[in-house]
Amino acid sequence: MRILFYVPGESDGGWRAALAAALPQAEVRAWQPGDDAPADYAVVWHPPAAMFAGRTGLKGVFSLGAGVDGMLDLFDLLPPDLPLVRTEDAGMGTLMAEYALHAVTRHFRRFDELEVSRAAARWAPLRARERKDFAVGVMGLGVLGSRITDAFLHFGFPVRGWSRAAKALPGVDCHAGPDGLPAFLDGLSALVCVLPLTSETRGILCRATLSQLAQGAYLVNVARGGHLVEPDLLALLAEGQLSGATLDVFSEEPLPASHPFWGEPRITITPHCAAHTPRDAAVSQIAGKILALEQGMSVSGVVDRQNGY
Ligand code: NAP
Ligand code: GLV
DSSP, X not given: OEEEEXXXXXXXXXXXXXXXXXXXXXXXXXXXXXXXXXXXEEEEXXXXXXXTTTOOOOOEEEESSSOOGGGGGGGGGSOTTSOEEOOOOTTHHHHHHHHHXXXXXXXXXXXXXXXXXXXXXXXXXXXXXXXXXXXXXXXOOSHHHHHHHHHHHHTTOOEEEEESSOOOOTTEEEEEHHHHHHHXXXXXXXXXXXXXXXXXXXXXXXXXXHTTSOTTEEEEEOSOGGGBOHHHHHHHHHHTSEEEEEESOOSSSSOOTTOGGGGOTTEEEOOSOTTOOOHHHHHHHHHHHHHHHHTTOOOSOBOOTTTTO
């Protein structure tokens, strides 16, 4: 079995070594420009189109991340029946849940304000916000979103969720589709976005939607930069409709030094690290799925190319 591997900037060969150890019967080859030798599977993150142009004989392509928006342009180069498989959880759910919980509870418990007092050596206790009045909404109730709703439920917050198709998650006030969006957004105190980036979800965090949250609401975006209309966030902060945001993803990454977000103290910025793919768990998941495909079995996590996720 021949596996083509591509991750931009992977210098230590650690992923390839882990894959080779998990599938000792496989030859794992780092793809280089010009390599059009046969391969059975490809394991990739942000691959260049040249890796797939004119290539036949692949039995599966595995994305080392949960989101496949970076691969959408490649879909047209690949046969329609070739499974494109994304990484499902593999430890990312825990990372996402703790990131979202940290960002929202930091705001809920007013730690950002307490840090200002501490910097001024001022002893200034603050009144706690009312948990029962602090509804948290999670956009995207898939593998990662459902882990995030669990975390907020565990801490006793009222939790709402929004997905494409109707869902029933215990304890979560679930809404679905464009018709369910206004009731989902209405008066939320915090909104966490963990949607895939598709033609339907691009720009969904904009003035029209964010204005439906409670005055002074808090935004967390761990999905993709393309979900947020960045000038709208700055305007809504200036107007007081939003009181702050924690952003892990941006329309341009790395976020350019000249970007106005760097100068806005109410925006916490992290460099797309909310949930790095944990190597061992991801490799073991992919190896298991390759063996299943070899035996003619179906696997989960196959991207629906029509829906784009
Ligand atoms: P997933 O399991 O495919 O879940 C996606 C969820 O979004 C599903 O609930 C889906 O609804 C919902 N959705 C999709 N399109 C929608 C629409 N038009 N309207 C309403 N809901 C819609 O994906 P996942 O594994 O949870 O990952 C989600 C995203 O997280 C990834 O695509 C990626 O962009 C992001 N991510 C970021 C990082 C980071 O470090 N920042 C790390 C990993 C992932 P249905 O349930 O009805 O299908
Ligand atoms: C990271 O952003 C991923 O989609 O896994």
